[in-house]
Amino acid sequence: MSHRSREPAVIDVVNPTTEEVIGTVRAGTPGDVDAAVTRAVAAFPAWSATSLETRLAVVRGVADALAARTDSLAATMTAEMGTPITFASRVQVPNPVGIARGVADVLAGGYFDGEEIGNSLVLREPIGVVAAITPWNFPLQQMIAKVVPALAAGNVVVLKPSELAPMTADLLASVLTSVLADAGAPEGVFSVVHGTGPVVGEALAVHPMVDMVSFTGSTRAGRRVAALAAETVKRVALELGGKSANVVLDDADLTRAVKIGVANAFMNNGQACSAWTRLLVPASLHDQALEIAVAAASKYEPGDPALPTTRIGPAVSAAQRDRVVGYIRQGISEGAKLALGGPERPTDRGFHVAPTVFGSVLPDMTIAQEEIFGPVLSVLPYTDDDDAVRIANSTIYGLGGAVFSADPARALSIAKRLRTGQVDINGAAFNTNAPFGGYRQSGTGREFGRHGLDEFTELKSIQH
Incomplete structure (x- = not known):
């Protein structure tokens, strides 16, 4: 948490098993969103120009760090959102590790090499500032499914995690901060703004300097995010509800x-x-x-x-x-x-x-x-x-x-x-590593592997 002259509103983190408050996080404001986005915009030119080797090292470093912290990550998710500890240890942490390693494999496999179509060179380039809005039910998995491919593609990211599972987000943030610092990344490449959807989430969706919103949550909330993002014609990826x-x-x-x-x-x-x-x-x-x-x-x-x-x-x-x-x-x-x-x-x-x-x-x-x-x-x-x-x-x-x-x-x-x-x-x-996403009102876009990377890139054709 940052130092501040007066205490802002806080959000209680409640253990759903004991019904007791186990922590608090500062409730972010539209001003916090603007500050984070401004830092991200400033960081984008340098980060998008980093070498593929640097970004590959970051992705692999994140995967290794998460795997090494399996026990603490699993225990945190169990405490703040109630997932059984055995499920957390066997699925809620290993899946995100697998997702990150899958992204690394795609990067190493020539994803950004470009494609020749006739007299055109077709390239994939980063979109810019990505707002990632994630849910509480698979908190680490959904954060990794957005943040890792976005950073790997050369984007900068502002993350708004669920206010019901913020401690898992803070653990991830500590990992990413360390790995990015080791890579020499500029300040602002990745940041977290805690808060509610109507305040922080909507501020991200309407912010004119946010280029893309990747959202996972209910279909009702997804409709709202898409409508707000449409005002500035942002790229929008939605992973919403289901009735399988x-x-x-x-x-x-x-x-x-x-x-x-x-x-x-x-x-x-x-x-x-x-x-x-x-x-x-x-x-x-x-x-x-x-x-x-x-x-x-x-x-x-x-x-x-x-x-x-x-x-x-x-x-x-x-x-x-x-x-x-x-x-x-x-x-x-x-x-x-x-x-x-x-x-x-x-x-x-x-x-x-x-x-x-x-x-x-x-x-x-x-x-x-x-x-x-x-x-x-x-x-x-x-x-x-x-x-x-x-x-x-x-x-x-x-x-x-x-x-x-x-x-x-x-x-x-x-x-x-x-x-x-x-x-x-x-x-x-x-x-x-296979594409994950839905038809109809289950959303738009796909996550994981090569198809997940596609969501966070723009296509450019250069005729020569």
Whole structure:
């Protein structure tokens, strides 16, 4: 924190398990945004002219430093946003490390060499000042997915992390400050402005010297960012909400497919934009699938996420818990079959939500259409493959999805028909080098690997 003559407003950081304040951060202002952007503008000419070797060393240095700090990063995320410590250690830190190393590999592979098209030399160049606005649910991953490729491409970055997970951002900032200093980077190449979306986020989106906004968050907030950024015709990349379908075909191993589906829906306490929150099964197998889902979900007992045996922790905040509970009540009122869980609090302390499974869910029910962002799984019956595809594509979203089948060719055929940015076949592993992003109101643009670098570059054609 900077020294100041009078104490500004602060934001409390609340542990969602204990409901206790564990820290504070200064609430940034539009003036703080302007100062950070001004420093970034001044730093851009020198940073954009640095050698590829220098930027490559920075990216690799960040990856190595994060890997070395796995324990502290994981513990911080668990404390401030409630992700289970085992998940944090195995996913919330290793994924960002993999993303950074993937960017390094792309840089080393000749990404900036240029392309000859007839008498034209086509080059990729940095955009300029990038505003990165990131969420709380995968805080480190989403910061790395924006900041690292942006810096690697020669841009300068002002980061506004979520006010619900600011301590993780401060840990990253300490890493980046050190690595950039070792590289001789000028002051202002990277900075953090804490604060809320309506104040700091909107100030970044409208700032005339910001060239690009990369935003991850809700679709509602993404619409607002895009509208504000349009006033100055900024480049905008949006990674927004999802309502992903897990399509289990009639020849699939039903038990395996449902168990993997439950694990995906409840990962990170159900707070993942790409979670498979709709389980689509043949109507003739609905009751069997629901029974398997209930048995699997029953093993997710809400508890202290700091314990390595805990599989599901709390919602990030009281407001988020209440939002999820409201959806559960709405599912009951609209006639879905409550097979497990419900709106009652499962613990005396903490913002926990009971892992909940609904059966006999119809495609037009609210819980089948809107992103809940909590441990709530909806099981929907379908009649045939065409009906399954229709239901899967029936929301405003298109971020993730899955297909399970004993026939890989059949599964691939269905996957190609899903209007979504990612599809996993038979539980395939997540790939931090493949493009990640959505169709329709799940956003615009892609993150990770070469495609993630593309977002942060301009194309220039030089005729000769």
